Amino acid sequence: MKNEMTVEFSSxxxxxxxxxxxxxxxxxxxxxxxxxxxxxxxxxxxxxTNAIIHGYNNEEHHKxxxxxxxxxxxEIELIIKDDGxxxxxxxxxxxxxxxxxxxxxxxxxxFTIIENxxxxxxxxxxxxxxxxxxxxxxxxxTKTVYN
Amino acid sequence: MKNEMTVEFSSxxxxxxxxxxxxxxxxxxxxxxxxxxxxxxxxxxxxxTNAIIHGYNNEEHHKxxxxxxxxxxxEIELIIKDDGxxxxxxxxxxxxxxxxxxxxxxxxxxFTIIENxxxxxxxxxxxxxxxxxxxxxxxxxTKTVYN
Amino acid sequence: IGxxxxxxxxxGSVKVSRSLKEIGNKIRKKKDELTKQMGRSPTIHExxxxxxxxxxxxxxxxxxxxxxxxxxxxxxx
Ligand SMILES: Nc1ncnc2c1ncn2[C@@H]1O[C@H](COP(=O)(O)OP(=O)(O)O)[C@@H](O)[C@H]1O
Ligand SMILES: Nc1ncnc2c1ncn2[C@@H]1O[C@H](COP(=O)(O)OP(=O)(O)O)[C@@H](O)[C@H]1O
Ligand SMILES: [Mg+2]
Ligand SMILES: [Mg+2]
Numbered sequence: 001m002k003n004e005m006t007v008e009f010s011s012x013x014x015x016x017x018x019x020x021x022x023x024x025x026x027x028x029x030x031x032x033x034x035x036x037x038x039x040x041x042x043x044x045x046x047x048x049t050n051a052i053i054h055g056y057n058n059e060e061h062h063k064x065x066x067x068x069x070x071x072x073x074x075e076i077e078l079i080i081k082d083d084g085x086x087x088x089x090x091x092x093x094x095x096x097x098x099x100x101x102x103x104x105x106x107x108x109x110x111f112t113i114i115e116n117x118x119x120x121x122x123x124x125x126x127x128x129x130x131x132x133x134x135x136x137x138x139x140x141x142t143k144t145v146y147n
Numbered sequence: 148m149k150n151e152m153t154v155e156f157s158s159x160x161x162x163x164x165x166x167x168x169x170x171x172x173x174x175x176x177x178x179x180x181x182x183x184x185x186x187x188x189x190x191x192x193x194x195x196t197n198a199i200i201h202g203y204n205n206e207e208h209h210k211x212x213x214x215x216x217x218x219x220x221x222e223i224e225l226i227i228k229d230d231g232x233x234x235x236x237x238x239x240x241x242x243x244x245x246x247x248x249x250x251x252x253x254x255x256x257x258f259t260i261i262e263n264x265x266x267x268x269x270x271x272x273x274x275x276x277x278x279x280x281x282x283x284x285x286x287x288x289t290k291t292v293y294n
Numbered sequence: 295i296g297x298x299x300x301x302x303x304x305x306g307s308v309k310v311s312r313s314l315k316e317i318g319n320k321i322r323k324k325k326d327e328l329t330k331q332m333g334r335s336p337t338i339h340e341x342x343x344x345x346x347x348x349x350x351x352x353x354x355x356x357x358x359x360x361x362x363x364x365x366x367x368x369x370x371x
Binding site: 001002003004005006007008009010012014015017018021022024025026029060 | 148149159165176
């Protein structure tokens with residue numbers, strides 16, 4: 001049986017923390033380990049920060065969407081989407097250490113971290129039509145679902 | 148400056164807890180007192196439970212929406228909405244102790260609790276077109292917004 | 295001051311940022327303790343049970359413990 005939620009929030013930096021707790025609260029129904037929880041929260045941080053800083057150039061009046069679907073098997077499907085400037089060269093953007101904003105002391109490791117913590121990461125993006133990350137992660141063991 | 152979020156989730160009982168944490172995480176940006184936080188979470192519990200049990204007769208495949216807007220003055224605007232069966236007589240439904248499901252040992256105090264913890268509560272509902280609660284609460288003092 | 299703090303706490307007027315940070319610190323300690331004990335990362339329900347709090351509180355407080363929240367805390371803690 002699937003459970004689903006979608007949250008839409010303003011592109012404000014304080015909402016990074018909000019998004020982290022929201023995903024943690026939803027995922028906690030699958031009783032993940034604290035480490036798994038930290039991994040998913042880190043992924044959300046990186047993706048949401050990218051949407052705010054890169055997608056929307058720190059303009060606070062835009063919207064970010066996060067959708068999550070979970071099922072009893074412990075599979076987590078996570079989609080994070082912005083309507084921002086988009087990415088011209090996705091392959092380049094996904095390279096470790098690549099950043100288009102070296103002046104901000106960005107590490108260029110966001111995508112690498114995301115790929116490391118998720119089982120699959122699909123990026124859909126083009127200039128002017130925003131960026132969507134479609135990610136899947138299977139929790140280590142099948143755990144009891146607590147209601 | 149306003150900050151806004153909308154979350155949509157399945158009408159499953161385990162999402163009552165999810166909705167509570169989601170609102171808590173968002174509201175925490177205003178650094179309320181523990182009492183204020185507990186009050187808002189209780190309101191969310193009552194409204195979401197009503198949507199699930201009454202609005203959707205415990206059918207799990209429907210959607211519930213929760214929208215929250217906060218600003219630096221500490222004003223919280225909260226909207227909780229379902230597309231369920233609706234309420235024929237709103238005035239009666241809001242009476243303390245009134246419940247249409249006495250067989251479930253409902254207390255009939257949900258609306259009363261909601262009204263008690265919020266500064267204003269507006270109910271829009273009619274049979275067949277769902278129920279919307281529009282609520283406002285001003286936190287006790289103007290507080291700094293911490294990011 | 296201990297008395298006053300306890301009183302403030304009891305009447306629930308303590309700020310969320312402060313209360314969550316305290317719980318957050320307990321979560322961090324308990325997580326390390328259980329990790330050693332079990333030889334793996336504890337689940338969120340295992341932490342909640344060990345601290346006798348709800349998983350909801352674990353989720354919310356864990357986040358709050360991350361960063362200092364206010365000048366108030368810097369001064370008074
Ligand atoms: N949501 C997004 N919208 C537009 N560009 C993005 C987005 N996410 C990532 N990018 C691009 O991909 C690059 C690499 O991202 P990342 O690996 O997170 O490194 P960093 O954020 O440190 O630059 C960014 O510098 C940016 O050019
Ligand atoms: N979202 C809703 N959809 C349909 N009916 C509702 C909804 N919320 C409340 N009601 C009606 O209002 C009544 C009173 O609600 P409440 O005060 O929460 O008491 P209780 O839930 O214990 O019955 C309910 O019994 C139900 O008939
Ligand atoms: Mg990044
Ligand atoms: Mg009720």
